[in-house]
Amino acid sequence: MNLPDAGSEALATLPPLIPIREAAPDSLTLAELLWGHAPGHASLGGGNVVRRAARVALHGPGEEADTRLATLAALFADPSYTSEPVVAGRLKDVTIELTYGVTLLRDGAAVEESAFVARLLDPGLSVLGGLQDRVAGDAAFGAPLLHAFHRSVGAYGHFVFDALVTLEAFLPTIRQGRLYVLVPPYVPRWAVAAMGTLGIPQQAVHMPDGEAIRCTEIVIPSSIRSWTSFRPDPARCRSLRDHLLARVEPGAMRRRIYLSRANQTSYSQRTIVNEAELAAMLAERGFESLEPGNMPFPDQVRAFAEAQVIVGAHGSAFGNLVFARPGATVIDLMPADWIGYWAADPPPERWLLNVTSAMGLAYELVMCRSRMERVLPEDDTSGLQKMGMESEVDLGLLRQVLDGVEESQRALARSRREGSDMANVEPIRMTTALDAFCDPRLEPIFRLPDRRGTNSAWWGHVPFAAWLVGAARPRSIVELGSFAGVSYFAFCQAVIAEGVDCRCHAVDTWQGDAHAGQYDDSIHDDFKRHHDANYAAISTMHRCTFDEALARFPNGSVDILHIDGLHTYEAVRHDFESWLPKLSDRGVVLFHDANERMADFGVWRFWEEVSARWPGFLFLHSHGLGVLCVGAQAPEAVRALCGADPERIHLLRERFGTIGDRWYAQAQWDVTRQALEAHRAALAPERAARVAAEQRAEAIERSTSWRLTAPLRSLGNCFPSAARLGRRGAKLLWWTFTLQLPARLAKRRAARSSNTRV
Incomplete structure (x- = not known):
């Protein structure tokens, strides 16, 4: 895509433009870029030739379309393309202006990729004039920031292919708390919500105000230039798709969807004049009309993943094709006036051809009669060519195309039944042990806990807590007995990381009991500091007894209840029976110490009683954790756990125990290291005094008087x-x-x- 011509006056004010590779010239590995702090650049992929594996067909409404179709056929002559190579750079001491997202280096030069979209709107980048001087006194953001959003991310396709695909590549680093995501004011709210669905924690998002932000360190990808929308990288796109499908768990590919524009507004103000007739015809053929712009992001992901056929007007709603499964068919209703209009490289007309190639989708393009008119006034200087477009779909032609698609799908179904070669269809299932190990659904159990340096018998169950939140997606979690917070903060961290709309509640007196012992307010104060700094937005602390807290929760309102108070038989039975009415029809109850039989511990006795009445699963490691399905509509994944066969029970216990032991050992080391550091600090004054004495003695021995009296000391040794x-x-x-x-x-x-x- 070409930049608009700027006048000589505008170009005179343009700062030097430095590419990422030159601004951060040292070549790094991706691991060094993700986990280190050294300036430099590394590749994020791309630069590979992508070839089509599924069919592509062009259709026009009659003889008058011949010229347009010929133009299109020339653009589509080679269905392959080279994916956009993407690099990311680590830069130090930069300023990012927040109107367009241009990044300025210390010497006033601008990072070229960050200025590409900005120059479409402000060719001379006049917004940068004097900016660094105005913000020179501002405090710099101290943690590393990921700057992945260009000014056009309000267009949904650009958001998905330029920003969301890139964010997924950095997701492990973001979740580890090593990288924060910069969200400038021009990023829409729906984009922030989509980031939550991806699994970006709320506390990892930085949304500054003002005209600019100073940063001590940023990571900036070249996808901020916007070309990844037109030449997507299949590997990165499929990684995003697999990650999100694991989170939203779509059903089978049976849906037929039509992407309606009836109530939509868009960048180009495109409309279909016979929209009502089109929707009615498609409804007769089993299509459902959807308005993606009015749907929550998880529902968009799920709808496209379940779609067998997708029909829609050429536009940003097709950005969701990154979530479609291989074998789906896309029917693109393209306005005739769009063909050959842009005269740009890469040609925007090829956008869906490239996207469907990357994702293994069949592609049918139906050209529509259209009328284009300029929307912005002639004296507008924004550099945008914002156009209005009215299209009319030839329903007869579309019926013929749909008939052909249906016949192709019937033939495909027959070939599957007959066991024909399916080499051209991308396999959906994981095919190797390494692929299975990299399955994004495993991510929760390997997540690094953020509550460290605290000893607890619960460390061994932290991976299960992370899995449970993602699998059950509860609306409310109540913990009875939180002590130092290892279990509770594991739940809270998983709620944010998994993007679950859930409220967490910690109930404790923070005074101790007969089993935990009595303790002072230091435990509560430390818990509250960590709570308020990280989870105040989703969590509430209740400093009271378990019985006193009952009145604060309506019946049927709790999805997950964790009982970890006094562990006598009588106490755990009382806690369970008192709180049972508070559980919802999805209710799951956890009992800690269900495998501990010392002294008067009685959870194991009560577990034997309740697990005979409700389905349950017992982990044996870390003193035991009982998982009880109480609700009639308990989550399917938890029901599957509680109904596992003996062989799977053994396997699940062994693997969760192994991973849990890793965190328990880490916690032991953290506590030991803290004790060693405290011991060193206590010995520091004595060590300093000894060093000072040694230095004084050394000074005396080097002195002239000491050397002159040496003969006298030797004589004294003899007599x-x-x-x-x-x-x-x-x-x-x-x-x-x-x-x-x-x-x-x-x-x-x-x-x-x-x-x-x-």
């Missing part, structure tokens, strides 16, 4: 009696000279007198 007399004589002279002699003699007489009396 000890003479040496003693010499030392006594020296003392006597010194005491006389310093007027200490009377006091010293009096002290010696007093000492002899005392010894005589004894």
